[in-house]
Amino acid sequence: MPFETDLAHALNRTTDSLEPDLTALVGGAVQRGRSRRRRRNAGITAGVGACAALAVGALMLPGMLSGAFPGTFSTGSDMEPAALALPRSAVSGDQMIAAVEQSLPGGRFSEKTGQSNNPADPSAGYVANGGMAVDDGHGVAYVGVSALRLKLPLRDGDGLNCEEKRTPKRAKGDTCELRELPSSAAVPGGALVMWEKTAAEQPVRADTAHRWTMTVTLKATGAQVQMVQWNSPGGGTGGGVFPKATRPAPPLSEEQAEAALTGAVWAPVLGAVG
Secondary structure, eight states: OOOHHHHHHHHHHHHHTSOHHHHGGGGGGSOOSSOHHHHTGGGGOOOOTHHHHHHHHTTSOHHHHHTOOTTOOOOOBSSOOOOEEOOSSOOOHHHHHHHHHHTSTTOEEEEEEEEOOOTTOGGGOSOEEEEEEEEOSSOEEEEEEEEEEEOSSOOSSTTTOOOSOBSSOOOTTOEEEEEEEOOOSSSTTOEEEEEEEEESSSSOOTTBOEEEEEEEEETTTOEEEEEEEESSOOOOOBTTBOOBOSSSSOSSOHHHHHHHHTSTTTHHHHHHHO
16 A cells, blocks of 8 residues: 555645645645645655545545645755646546556556546646556565646745755755756756655665655646655555565666656656646
């Protein structure tokens, strides 16, 4: 099962990024702004998947829950979160699931989940997502991708900054790299690419699971896709119980994940949301 904390972060990612009029609808349930310092520690614990979604959903607007996805992830920085814009066109959960599968040829898939966005109705969700457990013969992993559109001009937020202005600071061994891609047929106007590796617990043990996150953001439109890979199928119960690694590396390397998200499979999704 996906991790509870990835789901919680996805909810935070969506609700933190909404404009003030939408944020006000949830009263005190969602604190917008610089709450990431409180979520950093929660961002590495394991969870119980669907049950957690129902529990959190009781506190959220339906649209915010529909935008949630257990695979999304941010830097945990103390930067102002990026503001979301409504996607230009609808992307279905089935479309997201199919694109994830096409990004992992030869894999065997289970526990598939997907969520559609709805540009005609903000309450139906700003974020489309799809994810699943993947067995490619090297150990079961979990892979998920979310798609959304950020408001322009781009500013500090998810997938846009690796700076160490964060509370607490990035743990030893965790890494983050940010670079730019020039304009091309694949990424018109250029793109920002961020690659992160984060351990599920500290101190890191021999069997500690890790999470690898590839985020591609088109500078011209604000369209963003974010892929999260765990070297574990998921599980765990929280309360200090962390997921255990089933393989040493994610299904896709940094280069492979970037190629997938900037390639033909995800081009229709980037075009639809941005």
